[in-house]
Amino acid sequence: MGNKKTKLHYYPGCTLKEKTTNLDDTTYAVMDLLGYELIEPENWTCCGAEFPLTEEKIxxxxxxxxxxxxxxxxxxxxxxxxxxxxxNVLKRANEAMVTDPLKHKRINAFLKDDITIDRVTGDKTTGFPEYNGDVSVLHLLEFIRDEVGYEKIRALIKRDLGKVKVVPYYGCRLLRPKGKIGIDKPDDPSIFEEFLENIGCEVIDFPFKQECCGSYLSLSMPDAASEASYNVLRSAKLNGADVLALSCPLCYYNLDRRQDRIKEKFPEFHEMPVLFFTQLLAWALGVDEEILGLDQHFCDPRSVLGIDKSGVEI
Amino acid sequence: MRIKLKFEENEKKFIDRVNELSGENVYSCYQCGNCSSGCPFVFEMDILPNQIIRLVQMGREEELIGSKALFLCASCFTCQSRCPKGINIANVAEAVRHLIEPKGKDYFGPQEIPAELADELPQQALVAVYRKFSK
Structure with missing residues (x-):
């Protein structure tokens, strides 16, 4: 060890610093083990969560x-x-700056007059350069596939996950809109399956891997969202999965934290552990249990990882 | 039977505004229904996604006002990925919401969040739902 780490920009997003610190912490832990030093862009803000779909909301x-x-x-x-x-938002915003001259012009005109104030010296900076869409936006699954390589991951595995039956859950934002996201084929993706196989999981296919979990409707139409989440979890269970793996903090909220409300609506519902893909990777790479933040989960995933209730590996 | 082939002025204006705001061409829809068969929320909807497009094609703004279906769109883009004509139906729904929402009134605003939920809600859900359903 002691090798110089490669610096890499990482945008965590607002939810990861507050409600799903387990996703943020495990990302830092695994990227450190893979040889990267993460840099968060100075003064980052929320990305807006939704790409504006109409010109009016530009x-x-x-x-x-x-x-x-x-x-x-x-x-x-x-x-x-x-x-x-x-x-999804960063990737589409970046693409809009390349392909849509009107959006490029309007947004750059708006952002040109930004003022930043140095916290220490109080110096003001203004007159920012135009942004032309020349930063590539990657999802960690994509970065691992294309830049780290599965071979390197396999060589670093410390714990055997062999007995864990996992369903990959893509949800909507990783794959769609079709033609705009390009992490994998929207109708027949395999990137998540490949990742899970390479970290030593037994991968189970299930028909709801690209279905919506209810997204933000869990606030405005909670019953409809519960039904959508129920369909996903039920299908995973029927197909023999021990755990559902995902990458979205809102899917995690709907599919794990709202399991009590799903059960209220569907009494026959069986609880199902849910883990972020970074938690599975961290565990496989030998990261300590406390970094995984398993206490934050509604449905305890410890048994899936072979840990008993007192935190001892079985 | 008389069949009206010409739109009224206000109907034409509504269709043009939806096309302009959404950047889509609703006239290209031939009502195959792929969007409605893929949508994960049709079980709760009063009108189906393809019917939303049809009503826009016919300029029937008043029939879209009060439709629950417009507010059941989670922007998951399943419809878009299956549309053989490449229409982004979520964009159309967002344009229609924008045009029919009562001016200055939120469909779903901060006052709708129960206090006991405020602590557990992920930030991105709050930002997303307000972006979609409030002014």
Whole structure:
């Protein structure tokens, strides 16, 4: 060890610093083991969670473009995320800056007059350069496949996950809209399966891997969202899975933290552990249990990882 | 039977505004229904996604007002990925929501969040739901 680490921009997003610190902590832990030093863009803000779908809401692009411009100003040419929502918004905002001259013009005109104030010296900076979409936005699954390589991951495995039957859950934001995301084929993806196989899981296929879990409707239409989440978890269980793996903090909220409300609506529902893909990777790479933040889960996933209730590995 | 072939002025304006805001062309839809068969929330909807498009094609703004279906869209883009004509139906739904929402009134605003939920909700859910359903 003691090797110099490669610096890499990482955009965590707001939920990871508050409600799903387990996803943030395990990302830092695994990237450290893979030889990367993560840099968060200075003064990052929320990405806006939703890519604006109508011309009228174009100002929603200001936040993601500002984040990307900051990465570029810090000398970065790529940024990765683990949250599917952030990935989707940043990737699409970046693409809009390349392919849509009107959006490029309007957003750059809006952001040109940004003022930043140095916290120490009080110096003001203004007159920012145009952002032209030249930072590549990657999801960690994509970064591992294309830049780290599965071979390197396999060589670093410390714990055997062989007995764990996992279903990969893509949800919507990792794959769609079709033609805009490009992490994998939206109708027949395999990147998550390959990742799980390479970290030593037994992968189980199931028909709901690309279905929506209910997303933000769990706030505005909770009953409809519960039904959508129930369908996903039920299908995973029927197909023989021990655990469902995902990458989105909102899917995690709907599929794990709301299991009590799913049970209220569907009394025959069986609890099902849910883990972030970074938690599975961290465990396989030998990261300590407390970093995994398993106490934050509604449905305890310890038995899946072969840990008994007192925290001892079985 | 008389069949009306010409749109009224306000109907034409509504269709043009939806196309302009969404960046889509609703006239290209030939009502195959792929969007409705893939949508994960049709079980709760009063009108189906393809019917939303049809009503826009016919300029029937008043029939879209009050439709629950417009507010059941989670922007999961399953419809878009299956549409043989490449229409982004979520964009159309967002444009229609924008045009029919009562001015200055939120469909779903901060006052709708129960206090006991405020602590557990992930930030991204709050940001996303307000982006979608409030002014």
């Amino acid at each position: 100002v929603g692009l200001a936040a993601p473009v500002r984040i990307l411009r900051q990465v570029k100003l810090e000398g970065g040419n790529k940024v990765f995320t683990v949250c599917s929502f952030c990935f």
